[in-house]
Amino acid sequence: MKSNLIATAAAVLFSAVVTAQPGSILGFSKTAADKQLSTEKKFDGNLKAKNIDQFIKDLSAVPHHVASPGGDANAAYILNKFKSWGYDAQLETFYVLFPTPLTRELSMTGTTNFKASLKEPVLKEDATSGQTATQLPVYNCWSADGDVTSELVFVNYGVPADYELLARMGVDVKGKIVIAKYGQSWRGIKPKVAQEHGAIGCIIYSDPKEDGYFQGDVYPKGPFRPELGAQRGSVEDMPIYPGDPLTPGLGATKDAKRIDRKDAANLLKIPVIPISYADALPLLQSLEGSVAPEGWRGALPITYHVGPSKNKIHLKLSFDWQVRPVNNIIAKLKGSELPDEWVIRGNHHDAWVNGAGDPISGLAAMMEEARSIGEMAKAGYQPKRTIMYCAWDGEEPGLMGSTEWVEFHAAELQQKAVLYINSDGNGRGFLGAGGSQALEPAFTEIIKEVQDPQTNVSVFERKRSADIINATSAKTKNELLSKTTFELEALGSGSDFSPFAQHIGIPSMNLGFGGEDDGGEYHSIYDSYDLYRRFKDPTFEYGVVLAKTAGHTTLRFANAENLPFDFRNLQKTISKYVTEVAALADNMRENTTVENKLINQKHYSIANNATAALLPPVTKDEVPFISFASLQNAVTALEKTTNALHELAVGDLSVANRNVLNKKLYQAEQMLLTKDGLPRRSWYRHAIYAPGFYTGYGVKTLPGVREAIEQRNWKEAQEQIEITAGAINSFTANLESAIAGLK
């Protein structure tokens, strides 16, 4: 009934939009499609918002970080639920380093004496905010132990470009403590870059511009960060490798071989702490020196200066560096025909505190999916392939549970994993989805049939309308109006898809809804059930929508006769990336030439504003011409192959041939892994996607090539072009062999 409603609405509003023919689904014969649609209808019928509400309430009732009593209780709750729904479920435990704070002191002495509170207040309007005995206090996990005293310098977001501008202001952070604001880059980049520049300590604060009163009313009146709210979070250098720092590349079983902590390449050497804007205010007020550039200024009622301060800042931090258990829950529903092909769905269960939004809102949707399928299974339903539900532990400190599990099971996963579907929280609003672009046509078909609860259109249409309205030019609006396929974002990092996609090449997705759920509760004690039901998804209907979206995706890939990967979309996307990196080099060449001219002709000195003086930038080496030919040839060859693959009459294949082909298809992306991984971070092996070395969560596509260009390492850029082209060519050859094998 729902898909009829949607089809009608869509036909009225967007006659240009091609909707699926009734009864026709990519990867399914007519008969199989009818059965599948009936299965999905049953699946939808079982989903209940009140269950999602209850899961969120139960699982966010107490703090449940790694190795906490609340975490253990939640793991047991989840395990029992899966078992009760008929799954073959078990705990799978790894043992990872996980530091918790012992000492946290931040103070200032000089013209003003100040001691930071480092404490989020209990609110009578928030029932769980008073669970102070079991809350992890505000800290950055993987800060070094340290006891440092120095002047303070404000470094804006703390990304490399900020230090370039500081240098032009004549400010050096060497031997100083820096204060950076949250935002723009992933938090772990801030102390890493500070450390690279010689800082001896780092403070990260939540400016009210980012998620405080500037954005909206603060909690409890509204959902935004109150003055003493602060953001916990990991500062493990995940762009080097995620997971247990002591067991890179290996599953952290009890007796795994561990490296020494001091040798862990993804750990900081300097102390770092996150603070609230109330705690930051006196520190920022103590800064002298230049007025901060306009883009650096936040929403505090002060003139932002960059420093250094004359006052001395004292930061003392120490941690309890223990190896502790992380408990993944792995629940299987065995496939009837292809039990050794796995469609995997995952969401983590650990939180920094109560975590109603992050991660429980995503986990609750996933559990409701599993419950619905479990109910169907009890009535006799069996998927063709094995469906696996994974509730990961230890995501917050650094994707611990998922990474160790993937590392431990890597060989088996590379044989069996068809698709990994991740979520990490959910809220009211618009679909957000990333993943391998080969999934786009099948996923588009799915999301055109899932209805948005607040409008009379599909979640596809709602997101498309938002994209159109948010576009800034008539040209882009017109282009988007004619778009019929959803474009999956490239995956960076920041959640449990990373080991699947980037370490072992499993086709992966990350799903969630949001945009009408903005707030400032992230990683604070206020990410609570009380806040969630007021501001994030008051009716829990977007939990149901996520369950439908992820559930249909799971069921389609679990039951498809011909796995609906369309590598033409991936080819188009890679081709776009190739165009981008070539344009990046060209733009850098043009900009470098003109900037060097401006510097040499002293235009910077002449134009210098004496009241906001800046030293001229330094000249940079001119950008040589780089050959992108091998990449361009590789994507051209890939285009032919993906077109040929699409022309195959897969419906006529024997079951045996179809199974051979399917396996080739789901394993295909593994060919895009490179032997040596990325330079200086070999854990990341995917030639097309990686988190940025200096962006953290933010993706870099064609990362070897793009980052070499960005870092002006021309020799490496050329090498990486060849390596990446080689990976694409292997991918193409593998698809060619799949085609040939059928002839």
Next chain:
Amino acid sequence: MKSNLIATAAAVLFSAVVTAQPGSILGFSKTAADKQLSTEKKFDGNLKAKNIDQFIKDLSAVPHHVASPGGDANAAYILNKFKSWGYDAQLETFYVLFPTPLTRELSMTGTTNFKASLKEPVLKEDATSGQTATQLPVYNCWSADGDVTSELVFVNYGVPADYELLARMGVDVKGKIVIAKYGQSWRGIKPKVAQEHGAIGCIIYSDPKEDGYFQGDVYPKGPFRPELGAQRGSVEDMPIYPGDPLTPGLGATKDAKRIDRKDAANLLKIPVIPISYADALPLLQSLEGSVAPEGWRGALPITYHVGPSKNKIHLKLSFDWQVRPVNNIIAKLKGSELPDEWVIRGNHHDAWVNGAGDPISGLAAMMEEARSIGEMAKAGYQPKRTIMYCAWDGEEPGLMGSTEWVEFHAAELQQKAVLYINSDGNGRGFLGAGGSQALEPAFTEIIKEVQDPQTNVSVFERKRSADIINATSAKTKNELLSKTTFELEALGSGSDFSPFAQHIGIPSMNLGFGGEDDGGEYHSIYDSYDLYRRFKDPTFEYGVVLAKTAGHTTLRFANAENLPFDFRNLQKTISKYVTEVAALADNMRENTTVENKLINQKHYSIANNATAALLPPVTKDEVPFISFASLQNAVTALEKTTNALHELAVGDLSVANRNVLNKKLYQAEQMLLTKDGLPRRSWYRHAIYAPGFYTGYGVKTLPGVREAIEQRNWKEAQEQIEITAGAINSFTANLESAIAGLK
């Protein structure tokens, strides 16, 4: 010596820049050029920063608004100085309406009771801030009398687009009091648009984002607006007509015919008052309703809401509506050969309070120019044409002194005025210059020979470097690098050039330096000598630079054999404007089509964010195709004529012919005046430039055409295209007759 220095620096740094050949000046024969350069050298040699310092100190010693004792004393001081320097100087008095405040009350009752202070505190660091007995209090001149009580609504900058967005938020200001922030539009637009939308009162406040702590340290630590600083200023509807509201188009002599105040089309019907951000804070905090859109939010530490408030705001204002004298000082130095050709230099002398920066810093430079020329005259020097110095009164309430003088002397000025050169304040930094683009080549020559005091380059080069550095694309930077001619900005309004240029078609310029003198003292008691010498031009050297720039321009036009107007530059500029308005219509057509489609297809409803809900915009009439052919043909014909005029061998002309031609040239722009003026504001008669009906000071080029398109009045747009083309054709025909007259 200076020009050699500059030529060397320029040659080293910018080999592509063409500098004037030594001894060659546009408009001068070789012999005359040598004499002129020697004159200018003498002129420069007389200029002294310490005189400018002293003038600023003397003339800002006490408050000196219209009809105040301080104003009278300053007028006498200026008059005496000019006389002492040998000028034929006199006071020329007009009698204009000028309201001063009697009652000023602003309060709030409800959940919070609050009474606004409306008072700028005395600062011990600022010697004149304590002259409270003679300061005009904080007010908006030309506010209506009123006593209103209602809820408050925040309207951002208070421009029409803000009300469109308010309507989409479901907020109507009818019967409400609005609060707008200073910035973006000229202040007078804010109550005018509020009144158009049915508001019954208007408050304008200075958000710290605009010129308070967000921008830099506040006074007295730095130059920015302190929490109780407020901006006085006129809200006369000057885009209708400036000057005395009671004598539109006529000089306001003692017995001029006056209209009734209630019939004055440029006066408001609602009360309006400017307040500080300390006074605004409790008012803004009282607002309920939607969170203000991001672009609306300022730098106060609150969540900005749009309202309405539940609390009631009470605003009571009354004024003493008296006709009072404004005293212009007009000082002449008679021309030796062409006494009936006038080169006019002006700057106002009235201020809102002490006005060290606005207007005295500009006036002081002008006086030093006059003093230098006076000194030369005492030694026997006589300019070829008459030089006239004008110190205007009553500029602050609405260009009173200059407008009434121009209206009174219009016929004579249209015969005799060669050029009007305006300034209105000055500070450290970069050249800013606007005016008729026919002046560009001559002015470029001048500013390539005036050296910037802080760098080793000319003021032309310094400004060009700043433009290059501030450009955002390599393409624009490269274009600017090859630019050798300074581009004059089109003149809008906001100073005394307006009656000259836009009412009677006199070629005009507006000059000033700035950019290293930012502050928040504008129209407050803190625009003082103390602040000026600390933050605006500490060494007064930029006063000397303004004197050189304006002085050389005055002397060139006073002495030129062939007046160096180059109408090719004006033609190119008009041609660019024609391209712009045609593109404006095309863009509006494309945008209207796509926006109407988005509205009709309900994309706005579908994309609506429930937590920041907006009604869809309303559809607009589709944009018809408009013919720009007559304008395009007019600029094409003008191009031929201006080229032919440039090819004339003016050096071979007899003195008589040359004088005939010169007069044709300086009167040429009068042909660009239209008979009926602009629609609904006939005082503005220039077809190319006007202040915007909804921007105030901000210029609209081809105003009749551009504003008709912007206001979607397609019929009027077509009419105005024909009228504007007609004016350009008359201008062309007049130049053709000048050429023909010489053959």
